[in-house]
Amino acid sequence: MKECRVLSAECGVVQAEGIVKVYRRGSEEIHALKGVDVAIAPGEFVCLLGHSGAGKTTMLNLLGLMDRVTEGELEIVGRRISGRGMKRLPEDKLDEIRRENIGFIFQQFYLMSTLTAVENVEMPLLWSETSKPGRAKELLERVGLSHRMNHKPSELSGGEQQRVAVARALINEPKLLLADEPTGNLDTKTRDSVFELFRQLNQEGLAILVATHDAELAERVDRVIRIEDGRIVG
Amino acid sequence: MIWLTLALKNIIRRPTRSALTVSGVAVAIAILFSLMAFQRGYESGLREDLNALGAHIMIVPKGCPYEASTIVLHGGKWPRYMEERYLQEVKDVPGIEQSAGIIMDAIVARTKTERNRIFLGVDEDFLKLRRNWRFEDGGWFERPDSIIIGSSVAESEELKVGDKYHVHEKRGNFTVDASFIVSGILEPTNTQDDGFYFMPTKTLQKEFNLQDKLVVILVKVKDVTKVDEVTSALREREASMNVFPLTELLNTMGRMIGNTKVFVMAIVLVAIAIGAVGVLNTILMTVFERTKEIGMMKAVGASRLDIFRLIWLETLVMCTVGGLLGVGLSVLTSRGVEAFIKGVLSGTGLISVPKGTLIAFSADVFIVSMALSIVLGLAAGAYPAWRASSIKPIEAIRAE
Numbered sequence: 001m002k003e004c005r006v007l008s009a010e011c012g013v014v015q016a017e018g019i020v021k022v023y024r025r026g027s028e029e030i031h032a033l034k035g036v037d038v039a040i041a042p043g044e045f046v047c048l049l050g051h052s053g054a055g056k057t058t059m060l061n062l063l064g065l066m067d068r069v070t071e072g073e074l075e076i077v078g079r080r081i082s083g084r085g086m087k088r089l090p091e092d093k094l095d096e097i098r099r100e101n102i103g104f105i106f107q108q109f110y111l112m113s114t115l116t117a118v119e120n121v122e123m124p125l126l127w128s129e130t131s132k133p134g135r136a137k138e139l140l141e142r143v144g145l146s147h148r149m150n151h152k153p154s155e156l157s158g159g160e161q162q163r164v165a166v167a168r169a170l171i172n173e174p175k176l177l178l179a180d181e182p183t184g185n186l187d188t189k190t191r192d193s194v195f196e197l198f199r200q201l202n203q204e205g206l207a208i209l210v211a212t213h214d215a216e217l218a219e220r221v222d223r224v225i226r227i228e229d230g231r232i233v234g
Numbered sequence: 235m236i237w238l239t240l241a242l243k244n245i246i247r248r249p250t251r252s253a254l255t256v257s258g259v260a261v262a263i264a265i266l267f268s269l270m271a272f273q274r275g276y277e278s279g280l281r282e283d284l285n286a287l288g289a290h291i292m293i294v295p296k297g298c299p300y301e302a303s304t305i306v307l308h309g310g311k312w313p314r315y316m317e318e319r320y321l322q323e324v325k326d327v328p329g330i331e332q333s334a335g336i337i338m339d340a341i342v343a344r345t346k347t348e349r350n351r352i353f354l355g356v357d358e359d360f361l362k363l364r365r366n367w368r369f370e371d372g373g374w375f376e377r378p379d380s381i382i383i384g385s386s387v388a389e390s391e392e393l394k395v396g397d398k399y400h401v402h403e404k405r406g407n408f409t410v411d412a413s414f415i416v417s418g419i420l421e422p423t424n425t426q427d428d429g430f431y432f433m434p435t436k437t438l439q440k441e442f443n444l445q446d447k448l449v450v451i452l453v454k455v456k457d458v459t460k461v462d463e464v465t466s467a468l469r470e471r472e473a474s475m476n477v478f479p480l481t482e483l484l485n486t487m488g489r490m491i492g493n494t495k496v497f498v499m500a501i502v503l504v505a506i507a508i509g510a511v512g513v514l515n516t517i518l519m520t521v522f523e524r525t526k527e528i529g530m531m532k533a534v535g536a537s538r539l540d541i542f543r544l545i546w547l548e549t550l551v552m553c554t555v556g557g558l559l560g561v562g563l564s565v566l567t568s569r570g571v572e573a574f575i576k577g578v579l580s581g582t583g584l585i586s587v588p589k590g591t592l593i594a595f596s597a598d599v600f601i602v603s604m605a606l607s608i609v610l611g612l613a614a615g616a617y618p619a620w621r622a623s624s625i626k627p628i629e630a631i632r633a634e
Contacts, residue, residue, distance in 0.1 A: 057628075061627075064533065066533060092537055095532075096537075098535060099537075103534075106530065108526075110529075112240075112243075114243040114244065114246070115240070115243060123240070124534045126236075126237060126240065127535040127536040
């Protein structure tokens with residue numbers, strides 16, 4: 001792992017050191033992450049491999065700024081998120097960093113059933129209060145859905161839905177794409193084509209972190225981070 | 235895509251539920267609009283009635299002046315009379331332009347199909363007060379047994395100028411038994427005059443056995459700003475009479491209505507509160523159902539405020555649509571509601587019920603109703619919107 005004591009933008013899109021995450025469930029304390037170091041360089045394609053319950057999703061949520069670390073140094077796209085002697089960043093700040101820099105893809109796609117493909121892709125623009133005319137259509141063409149723009153999710157196949165979700169994740173031109181089991185709900189053939197799309201996006205300079213338990217997928221990326229029981233094992 | 239599109243699509247996703255919620259709001263707003271419009275219509279109707287009366291001051295024998303005013307405005311059996319000579323005393327008071335004495339009697343309906351018949355004995359002085367009178371056919375009394383009838387009387391009794399009209403009623407040891415000839419039919423005035431029978435004062439006094447009696451004297455002053463002075467001068471003349479300016483009558487009736495308004499508003503507020511709880515319940519339910527979706531929205535960049543705004547906007551849209559439908563509903567049902575309220579009010583016998591349209595669409599009542607729908611939406615949507623904004627994306631997405 002690249003040495004990076006002084007956190008800076010050059011060091012990467014993700015710079016995490018000694019990340020600890022403890023959940024409370026009633027009186028019980030769950031140590032989901034027990035001191036994890038992760039660094040992802042711009043344009044890197046990384047796979048976070050582990051069994052379910054190993055801490056993959058927790059890791060993605062922390063890196064995606066949807067949750068706060070209990071302890072440790074975290075920097076995302078050169079912005080310091082948490083660390084020693086640092087005040088809690090306000091939630092709207094986290095929202096803003098996420099909106100501008102991070103794209104999310106889920107196993108269940110989570111498209112809005114009432115919106116068409118193109119409207120789903122445009123939706124994040126509502127939150128960023130920007131308008132990018134034509135951008136949503138460009139992205140749908142980019143993911144190979146130019147003929148499906150005005151279809152509702154229910155009229156699309158699983159693979160097509162995930163492509164819409166990818167286009168949605170890209171609308172704000174993120175530097176980092178986080179994907180949680182993105183191919184978990186897809187058959188092998190579709191899985192391969194979605195993965196191929198990831199590969200192309202990566203070659204255009206997008207850093208991608210895919211969390212999966214599928215060891216076969218892990219063979220097709222630049223680097224694999226194995227996680228087991230809240231610790232990085234190689 | 236804009237916010238409103240997203241909100242509308244979310245609402246349309248659950249058509250039945252949204253429709254029910256919207257109709258709850260619509261009913262509450264319809265009640266509100268109807269009552270406010272009625273209030274407005276009642277006041278202006280009363281004012282029109284008083285204007286049509288053409289007088290500024292009314293003099294009646296002592297008794298409850300409001301009961302008296304009702305009878306004078308709309309007819310009825312009046313148990314107290316004044317002597318006719320008092321009219322001359324009134325005419326002597328300075329500052330009076332015109333005064334007219336009226337004698338009145340009625341034949342009360344005995345069966346449901348029959349109508350109350352109200353007879354007014356009047357003279358030329360009275361005609362001078364009634365500026366709104368136009369004859370559709372015929373004209374003023376030609377003979378002692380002439381009668382003039384209002385437009386609704388002419389219609390319901392199918393009377394024409396020159397027709398004979400007979401009145402017969404046994405009253406203890408006296409029997410009213412007289413024949414008249416229609417000398418004139420009035421054009422519709424949209425006042426109670428439309429339902430009255432008019433005859434010369436002397437004729438009524440004779441035929442109804444009310445010699446030298448009057449029930450009311452109407453007074454028109456020369457200078458409207460001096461109504462109070464003329465009123466006090468009249469009060470000094472004869473203590474056994476009730477002299478009151480009609481503006482005061484209007485104010486008093488307005489106060490009576492104002493008192494009922496408080497009660498009515500309480501009912502309306504309850505209706506609105508129920509509507510609001512319904513909306514709150516529905517929106518809260520959809521928020522719970524949409525936990526995952528809201529989590530996803532946050533993951534793709536929505537802030538707490540964005541989620542709050544979206545849910546609030548959805549509530550607001552439903553309430554605004556409900557408000558518009560409510561006003562529409564109220565306008566559509568206004569004739570029926572009006573007839574009902576009129577029936578109830580005239581049933582009390584105490585409050586005078588103006589003729590004419592009481593519930594009418596008016597811009598300010600519309601604005602108040604819509605403002606209330608919006609306030610209702612903002613209030614009912616705030617808690618569900620806050621709940622939605624507090625959803626933690628990870629928990630939402632993890633909850634399988």
